[in-house]
Amino acid sequence: MKELKVQPIKDGTVIDHIPPGNALRVIHILGMEREIPDYVISIAMNVTGKRGKKDIVKIENRELDTKEVDKIALIAPNATINIIRNYEVVEKHRVKVPDEIVGIVKCSNPNCISNGREPVESRFIVKSREPLRIKCYYCEREPEDISSQII
């Protein structure tokens, strides 16, 4: 009998196909470690799937909004979002890089005004999705390694 390492959830959201080792960063980007959630989050890391190793995040009793989840596309461009109701997948879609990325990536230019103590969040305009290129709204610098700049 097939053994399930992580139990299926009755209701909620499953984020699948996260690159291995990135589940905690996904949780971080979604801001879920900042608040103490009243819902259960299970994380499976380095799971063997059909297309190789991957991480999975399951959030019980909470249906994440597409826009809310799209921001994880920066580190998990192939992730899928599954909305689960009564153990059934009722919605499934791939994440899409949003047009603007706010408060997730730090500008790589140390002299950018967004890195100072001004009351603003970092803000990037997406120039292209494939390959992913983003430009700081303030100083217009393009970070070369986006993942290393995630706050």
Next chain:
Amino acid sequence: MNFKGRDVISIKDFSREEILHILEIAEKMLPIAEGKEKSDLLHGYIMASLFFEPSTRTRLSFEAAMKRLGGNVIGFARPGTTSLQKGETMADTIRTAECYCDVIVMRHPQEGSARLAADFAKVPIINGGDGAGHHPTQCLLDLFTIKREKGKIEGNSVALIGDLKYGRTVHSLAYALALFGVDMKFVSPPELQMPKEVVEECREMGVDIKIENSLDNIEDIDVLYVTRIQKERFPDPEEYSRVAGSYRIDKKLLENAKKDVTVMHPLPRVDEISPEIDSMSNAAYFRQTFNGIPVRMALLALVLGVVE
């Protein structure tokens, strides 16, 4: 074309037609800029001049432009005299200053500061330089100078010379000249070359770009735009002297150039243009400095909606 209330952050915020319109208004401002005609066009208006970083030409010419048009100026020339010293953010300084004025001109050492200020202020923000970022009014006065010296912008061949890596004026100018279909030569030491993305952008706009390391081939150039090579870019002072010396414009070099070649420089200069050039008709750099006044007059009048 509506300029009223608009911010002037980057030259890229303007189309070719809009740039030409600003230059047309600047042309009309010339007699007032020269002091030959008096004007009260901006009487009753107040410009805040917020210089978080030192400046000679930009600050003085903006203030002169406002006063020549009958307006008033408030502000500071160094942040040490303001609440920034007490730890106030720039955003709060901007929100305070805008209560007292109709337009803000600012210079700040950090990139993106003008864009941030524009998001907080309801009055128009004119960027007088944000770190290594943009300096759109310098770019406009450079275009105005080329137009006045040569009769038109398009059709000229321009060489940008010196520190093309860190110089904010040359990045904006290269873009603006490409917008007018001007072919360019980028002449710099290998370590101070024009950034790849600027070169690519210009080429994508359909202009011919040549990258060179010496001033050997300037015989077909109409405008030599010279910039300062800064000492601090070179850890070895001898290396600096060697490099800086090989990009110096003097009479001998101009013998190989077109007779009517125009020599421009955003100033301040150190040794990159020999003083023996100053008296030659080719030397346009002090006329270029003057051109900052009519161009800045035009911008102030346009963003305040006093002219259309």
